[in-house]
Amino acid sequence: MIRINKNESPIPALNPEILTDIITKAEFNFYPDEEYDAFINAYANYYQLSPTQVSAANGSDEWIQKCMIALPEGPVLTLNPDFFMYTAYANQINRPIHYVDAEDDYTFSLSKIKKEINRLKPAFFIMSVPHNPSGIQYSKAFLDEIGDLMKAVGGYFIIDEAYLDFGDAYQIEHQDHIIQIRTLSKAFAIAGLRVGMVISTEKTIQQLNRIAHPYPLNTLTLNIATALFSDKQLVNQLLQRQRALCEKLRNIFEKNVSDIIHVIPSKTNFVLTYGDYANDLGQYINDHGFLPRFYNEENMKQTVRYSIATESQLDELEQIVLEWRKEYDLSKSKSN
Structure with missing residues (x-):
């Protein structure tokens, strides 16, 4: 099947020769402080970001969970349907979660989203962009309106960009209340290594990392991810x-x-x-x-x-x- x-x-990120070289040179007897920093720098450089705006964890799922734990108390608002783990992680810590239902064609009404934000005033609104499971990518103007409204009500806007590298690139202003979550599991083909990224301002990165593990990723994972992002071609x-x-x-x-x-x-x-x-x-x-x-x-x-x-x-x-x-x-x- x-x-x-x-x-x-369906395709690997690196060929067996490169992987063999990485494994041979990996220093498994040391904690991966330098390896983590090297990966963060390589990833930030590829996307033209500051390393202080970026952090890595064990899959993007961990960042979703951290947002549920580390961000201020209050309800979550999301879409229905969307990635089912939003609900799972909210339920883990008994954080209330509410939904904006899709239209019959699986699109979402911006006016309905804004109405629910104004009514609920959630601690954060989270949605996948492009959207999972529909595959639709909503416009930057669509996202900007949500981001501006979440700032006005004092909440965060979390954009889960797991599939963005298949879609259309856009530039969104880095603000304390805007959090972008990404993964290396999809387009970058290392799902089994579990690498998730978060992008925001340095202030918000520090807030999320208040509950970070001392070594969130292992030496081999970090070296493979670094080798990938160090080679732009x-x-x-x-x-x-x-x-x-x-x-x-x-x-x-x-x-x-x-x-x-x-x-x-x-x-x-x-x-x-x-x-x-x-x-x-x-x-x-x-x-x-x-x-x-x-x-x-x-x-x-x-x-x-x-x-x-x-x-x-x-x-x-x-x-x-x-x-x-x-x-x-x-x-x-x-x-x-």
Whole structure:
């Protein structure tokens, strides 16, 4: 079974020769103080940030959890649907969490979000950009309005940018109440090493790190991540390959089934489909060796999500979609 249900990278970040060299040179007998600093500097340099604006932890999930713990008391506001771990981490510490529900087409109304912010005055509002699970990337103007309003009500705006490197880059002003969370699990292909990043002002980074572990990442993880971000050409080539796979995945569904199944335009490494025939196609794909993401939530039962795979696997996936489409067309012609 080929797994396309977790939005993972189907290609590795580094080749075996580079990894062997990193492992051979790693000083496992020492604590990784210098390794941590080297990675932070490499990452900050790649994104043209100050190292004081950046911090790393064990996956972006840890930063979500830290926001729940370290930010001021009060309710959280988020979207429904969005990344399910927002709810899980809020529940861990009994922080109240509230939701703005999606429209029927899985988009979100800015006016409804602003209305809920004004009503609830949350400690923070968190959303994924591009959005998970729809794949939609909301505009900078959309984000700016939310950020300005959260500042006015005295709360934080947390932008979970796990999939931003597949989408459209934007520049957002660094302010104390704006927190950007990123991950190396998706576009940078090291999900198993668990590296999550946070970007904000130095003041806010210090506030979040009040509950930081002394050594949040191990020597090997840090050396691999540093090797990746120290080579801008390597990073750019990796991103180009990832984006090409994203385009190939989108085309499979947009070209072959978008006239009978809703295919949401995606700025991520996955595609969300919904409608009367979405589950039928998803089950057919599942029965033919690919595992997509199905949902049990009431507002997601008619949806199926597909992550990228290798080029050859995507070629195989397209043939399966075409076979399903032939069967669908034949059944419709018979019914007529």
